[in-house]
Amino acid sequence: DTGVSQNPRHKITKRGQNVTFRCDPISEHNRLYWYRQTLGQGPEFLTYFQNEAQLEKSRLLSDRFSAERPKGSFSTLEIQRTEQGDSAMYLCASSLGLTQYFGPGTRLTVL
Amino acid sequence: SQQGEEDPQALSIQEGENATMNCSYKTSINNLQWYRQNSGRGLVHLILIRSNEREKHSGRLRVTLDTSKKSSSLLITASRAADTASYFCATDTGTGANNLFFGTGTRLTVIP
Numbered sequence: 001d002t003g004v005s006q007n008p009r010h011k012i013t014k015r016g017q018n019v020t021f022r023c024d025p026i027s028e029h030n031r032l033y034w035y036r037q038t039l040g041q042g043p044e045f046l047t048y049f050q051n052e053a054q055l056e057k058s059r060l061l062s063d064r065f066s067a068e069r070p071k072g073s074f075s076t077l078e079i080q081r082t083e084q085g086d087s088a089m090y091l092c093a094s095s096l097g098l099t100q101y102f103g104p105g106t107r108l109t110v111l
Numbered sequence: 112s113q114q115g116e117e118d119p120q121a122l123s124i125q126e127g128e129n130a131t132m133n134c135s136y137k138t139s140i141n142n143l144q145w146y147r148q149n150s151g152r153g154l155v156h157l158i159l160i161r162s163n164e165r166e167k168h169s170g171r172l173r174v175t176l177d178t179s180k181k182s183s184s185l186l187i188t189a190s191r192a193a194d195t196a197s198y199f200c201a202t203d204t205g206t207g208a209n210n211l212f213f214g215t216g217t218r219l220t221v222i223p
Contacts, residue, residue, distance in 0.1 A: 004153075033210060042115075042199050042213030043154070056208040091153065098142060098203065100211060102154040 002026060004103035006092050012109045013082055020078045021106045025094030032075050033100060034067055035091040036060065043091055049075060082110045115200045115214030123220045130187040132217040134200030135180075141205030143176055145185050148197045148216070157185075157198075192223045 005024045013019050025032050030051050035043035046065070048056040051072035061067075064082075069075040079086055087110045093100040115136045124130050134143070142161045146154040160167045160176045160183070167174045173186040187194055197218050201211035 031209070033208075035211075035213075040215070042201070042216055043211075045208075045210040045212070048208040048210055056206075056210065093154075095209075098209060099144070099156050099159055101156065102146075104153040 004092055004094055004101055006090075006103040006106050008106055009104060010107050010109075012111065014111050015082060015084060017082055018078065018080045019082060019108060020076055021090055021092075021108075023075045023077070023092030023094075023103060025074070025092070026096075026101055029094035029096050029101070030072065031095045031100075032069055033093040033095075034075070034077050035093065037089040037091055037105070038087075046077075046090075079108075082108075084110045086110050115202055115212060117198070117200060117214045117217040119217060120215070121218040121220070123222065124190055126190060126192055126221055126223050128190055130190050130194070130219055130221070132185045132198050132200075132219070134183045134185070134214055136183075136200070136202045136212075136214075137181065138202075138204055140178070140202045141209075142203045143174075143183050144201045144203065144211065145172075145174060145183075146199045146201060146213075148199065150196075154199070187219075190219075190221045192221050195219060195221045 032049040034046040037043040049069040064080045089105045091105045093102045118133045144159045145157040171188045197216040199216045201213045
């Protein structure tokens with residue numbers, strides 16, 4: 001399967017812990033996006049990479065959140081000092097043109 | 112805040128019937144896209160319509176766009192139980208990132 005993959009699929013952590021998620025985009029896609037989706041809502045944009053450059057960040061991305069895309073391939077999203085409000089599905093998408101292809105997401109539960 | 116709002120929030124129909132979902136948005140767009148999300152899974156792209164297009168078809172899907180009213184509709188004809196999912200419209204405002212602004216979704220249930 002050559003779609004977008006995300007790991008882990010599920011993560012349960014205690015408040016205050018740090019977590020890191022990984023996204024592997026479709027190999028030839030130069031654009032990579034992170035979104036967050038809470039229950040009953042549509043996804044909300046967090047950040048965008050073109051190749052290895054992080055070009056845009058949403059106001060939702062507090063200073064506890066950091067994302068990287070070294071070498072312009074996979075990306076990681078780290079949340080430091082997690083809070084219960086961080087519980088959500090974190091979705092990654094990649095694209096070459098206008099259509100974005102989404103991964104299955106990482107469901108984070110903060111206890 | 113969310114760019115789009117879908118209507119209705121939930122829709123339940125019998126298999127074989129048509130399903131229509133509407134989306135309204137707030138600002139100018141470059142294109143509008145519809146996505147499907149099955150329970151607990153990722154989003155699957157269905158169709159993209161550009162701001163200079165008024166109607167587009169793909170298999171059993173028909174999308175319309177009215178930029179003067181800032182609205183779009185998605186019609187699924189001859190629905191199947193497998194169409195049961197949440198459907199989201201997403202707008203691309205054409206900024207550098209081409210990031211998408213999603214609505215709150217319509218939950219479609221197709222009863223066999």
